[in-house]
Amino acid sequence: MKIGILGTGMVGETLGTKFVQLGHQVKMGSRTANNEAAAKWVKVAGSNASQGTFSDAANFGEMAFVCLKGAVFLDVAKTLGPTVCAGKVLVDVSNPLEFSNGTMSLSICNSNSLGEEVQKALPSAKVVKTLNTVNCEVMVEPAKGGDPSMFLCGNDADAKKKVTELLKTLGWRDIIDLGDITKSRGTETMMHIWMNLFGLFGNPHFGFKVVRGS
C-alpha cells in the first residue's frame, strides 16, 4: 500500500520506518519538500521511502497518517485546503497536548476533540483516530507496551476496517471500535493519566487493557 506520513518527528519516523519494513511505499511530508529530517529518514529507510510536502504526502497514498504535535495539523490543514485527502483514509494519531509550567493540559477537550476538528478541517477525508493512547514505540510493537487494547473511532466503517487490518499487521490483537469520530474525546483525554503514569514508571512502555468480568 502507499502511505503518506504527515510530520517528520519521532512518531512519523517510527511509523514510516515500520511501514517500509512491512513492504509499503511511504512518503514523508513536511512544510517544505526538502526537509532535512525527512531527507535523513529517506536515506536510512531505503528505496520504498520518499519525501515531499504535506500535500504531496497526503495525496500520495490511499492512507495518510497525521503525526504532528498537538493541534498543529489544524493550521496545516488550512494551507492544504479542504479537498486534499478527498476520499482518502486519514489516520490521526496525535493528541492536542499543551505544556505550561511543566503541567500538561489539552487545548481541545471534553465537548470537542482534535479528531473531530481534523474531520471538520478536511470534510472529504475519512478520518480515523487511533494509536494515540500509546507511545510510538508501542504503536509499532504492542508487546513492548504489554499488549494493551487499541481503540479506534471514525465516521466511515470501511475506513475503520482498512485501518484495523493495518493495525493487525503491526501486532495489535485487541482492537475496539468505539464508534464515530466524537469518541476521540475519550481517547484524547486519556493523555492525562498516560502522562501521569509515564512520570511514575519513567518509561513509555505501557498501555491500557480493557478487561471484562462476568
Add this chain to the structure above:
Amino acid sequence: MKIGILGTGMVGETLGTKFVQLGHQVKMGSRTANNEAAAKWVKVAGSNASQGTFSDAANFGEMAFVCLKGAVFLDVAKTLGPTVCAGKVLVDVSNPLEFSNGTMSLSICNSNSLGEEVQKALPSAKVVKTLNTVNCEVMVEPAKGGDPSMFLCGNDADAKKKVTELLKTLGWRDIIDLGDITKSRGTETMMHIWMNLFGLFGNPHFGFKVVRGS
C-alpha cells in the same frame, strides 16, 4: 472501623452494604437525618448500619466516602463548613458528570478536577480520590470487572496507605498511587471512554488494567 457514607444512592448503598458485611460500622448521611432511602438501607443492612445527616456521617468515623452524583458534594461541603472532616480521611469516589442531550461531559476538567475542589472545600480533610474509574458493583468486587487496576491519589501519604489497606479487603490487587490530588484529573477524565465502553458493552462490568512491556 467506623465509616461514614455521604449519599444514599446506588454507590453509597453498595459500598455501605459491603463495609457492613466486612464487619465495619457504617453511618449513611444525607441532607436530612431521617432520609427514607437511608432508613430502608439501615433496616436491611443490620445492626452495624445507622443513618444521620451528612455532618453526622462525616463526623462518625475515621473515614468518610463521598458518594454523591456529579459536583453535588461541593454544595454540600459549603453547608458543612470547612472544619467538618478535620484530620479525617475523605474518600472521593464521585465524578463531575453532566448530561445534556444524551451527551456526557465533565463540569470540571483538564486544568482542574472534582478531587481538587473537594480538597479545597474541606482543607482540613485528607482527601483521597479512588474507585471512580469503575461501576459500584466492580468497586466492591473487582473480579466482576475483570480485575482491573485501581488508581488512587491524594496529598496525604498516611491517608492513602489507610485507603489502600481498605481497598485490598475489597479484593483490589493492582493499586497504583498516582501522586497528589491533582492526579484526579487523569482518572476523572477517563469517564469519557468509560461511558463510551459502557454503551458498547451494554453492562458496566469492565475496567482498565495498566499493562507494561519490556
